[in-house]
Amino acid sequence: MNHFDSDAALDALLASADEAVLAAVGEGLDLEAGLQGVYDEVDLQVVYDGDGLQVVYDVADVQDDSDLMVWEEERTDISGADLRGADLHGARLTSYRLVGTNLAHADLSWAYLGGADLTQAVLAHANVYSAGLTGANLTGASLVKANLAKARLAHTNLRRADLRGANLYAADLRGASLIGANLLGSNLAEAYLVGVRWSLETDWPPEFYQLIRVWSEEVEFGVFQVRADYARDRVELPELQPV
Numbered sequence: 001m002n003h004f005d006s007d008a009a010l011d012a013l014l015a016s017a018d019e020a021v022l023a024a025v026g027e028g029l030d031l032e033a034g035l036q037g038v039y040d041e042v043d044l045q046v047v048y049d050g051d052g053l054q055v056v057y058d059v060a061d062v063q064d065d066s067d068l069m070v071w072e073e074e075r076t077d078i079s080g081a082d083l084r085g086a087d088l089h090g091a092r093l094t095s096y097r098l099v100g101t102n103l104a105h106a107d108l109s110w111a112y113l114g115g116a117d118l119t120q121a122v123l124a125h126a127n128v129y130s131a132g133l134t135g136a137n138l139t140g141a142s143l144v145k146a147n148l149a150k151a152r153l154a155h156t157n158l159r160r161a162d163l164r165g166a167n168l169y170a171a172d173l174r175g176a177s178l179i180g181a182n183l184l185g186s187n188l189a190e191a192y193l194v195g196v197r198w199s200l201e202t203d204w205p206p207e208f209y210q211l212i213r214v215w216s217e218e219v220e221f222g223v224f225q226v227r228a229d230y231a232r233d234r235v236e237l238p239e240l241q242p243v
Helices: 007-026 031-035 065-075 206-215
Strands: 046-048 054-056 197-199 216-220 223-226
Touching: 206 216, 206 223
Parallel strands: none
Antiparallel strands: 046 054, 197 223, 216 223
16 A cells, blocks of 8 residues: 555545546546556545544456446445544545444544535534535434534534534534524534524524524424524624623
């Protein structure tokens, strides 16, 4: 296995390899010829397991576009994997399937997970700081005490997600679904909430419920949406007074 001076160098090689595969398939060329000079340096795609070790997918057997599709599906589906404590800082997992994957205590800061399927995934205590999750499916996911500060969660499906104690400081939740989600004890200071949908089953922090109710309108029975014209684009929680 080759070693690389930096993540950027590895990313550049992987990008070149992917481009060569797509070009070869798209033009009906022989894959082996199309990849010559690229996979001489790298012939793997990389994810990480719970011990931070590299898990590689050998593409040596890819011969045609049907093989390529199978390979692509296999390499992007890590549903049910045990990735507790994994170092996935800055990982590119766009549109990956991570259904039921255990990512508790994992480092996903600055990771790219746009469009990923994280249904019922476990991200309790995970560091998801400034990660890109736009359009991801987090239905029923556990995000208890996860750090989601400044995470990009626009149009994310968080239905019935468990966000108790989560840090959502300055998170971009515009257009997200929080129907039936549990946000008790979460930090929503400075969060972007325009267009957020929520329901009577959504559990907000007690001190926050009156604000969100004022900012929202009922769009269907029992379902509310934060108006685009509400006073501030970000949440500024009232200062708590000593009792």
